[in-house]
Amino acid sequence: MDLQRGEIGRLPCLAAGSGPPLLYLTGLLPQAGVDGLGPVAAVSIGPLARDRRVLFLNRRRGLPRGLTMAQLAAEHAEAIAAAFPEPVDVLGLSTGGSIAQQLAADHPRLVRRLVLASTGCRLAPEGRAQQRRVAARVRGGDDRRALALLAASVVPAAVQVPVALAGWLAGPVLARAAGGTFGDLAATIEAEDGFDLAACAQPIRAPTLIVAGDRDDVYPPAVLEETARLIPGSRLWLRPGHGHATAAFGRAFTRTVLAFLDEEAPYARPASSSPATQPAAPSG
Secondary structure, three states: OOOEEEEEOOEEEEEEOOOOEEEEEOOOOOOOOOOOOHHHHHHHHOOHHHOOEEEEEOOOOOOOOOOOHHHHHHHHHHHHHHHOOOOEEEEEEOHHHHHHHHHHHHOHHHEEEEEEEOOOOOOOHHHHHHHHHHHHHHHOOOHHHHHHHHHHOOOOHHHHHHHHHHHHHOHHHHHHHOOOOOHHHHHHHHHHHOOOHHHOOOOOOOOEEEEEEOOOOOOOHHHHHHHHHHOOOOEEEEEOOOOOOOOOOOHHHHHHHHHHHOOOOOOOOOOOOOOOEOOOOOOO
């Protein structure tokens, strides 16, 4: 896959494909920037890049301690305003989805359509506690344990032990990729810890599709259903049998997202409908 490296504003990115732009805000990766993330980007955006010019964005290095989600979203807003003359489509995955929600709420003129994948209006208590443990390990200098906890937090319980071990073993390699510090990771976690869509000054107005697994422990169905209620006219697709790490992949996901982005006019929720409606399309 042909990935081009670049930047929009202060945000590093990897881009592929042609067509209307789609900003893909990735999830909580150990390192900032895009060095060494070609394989991750290819898997994440490859299917979407067949129809779109997809920009894979990761947080920049040097994030200050005490950063808020609103400040992180403002950096993205500055980048979008500088790079694009018109509103763009945004897809936010997991923690990238928290940034995307804050962006769409605070800077509505910049977001045309919004896709939220494996993310919700706030972290569930267990997800928040797990991320706090990761950040505490980073702040305490125990990077290997931090990465073990991070890796285990996004997979089912049955495979958490081997995945945690893999994270622990990969610690030195990932530390080098991160420039010797995971401070950016801790800063991002701490920013997301304070995020709550319900506390934003205004609701999201962009047409929004929410896609997540019905077995997601980080954003369980109750949180996802509340997210749909907080975003007027949004659509919620709970994928049966999927967890946090798998809901945003596969042909059904790609077809549904592209169909949603290609709709001509914003949709409105009928007065008699429930707060969240399923897309008519896919199964699985």
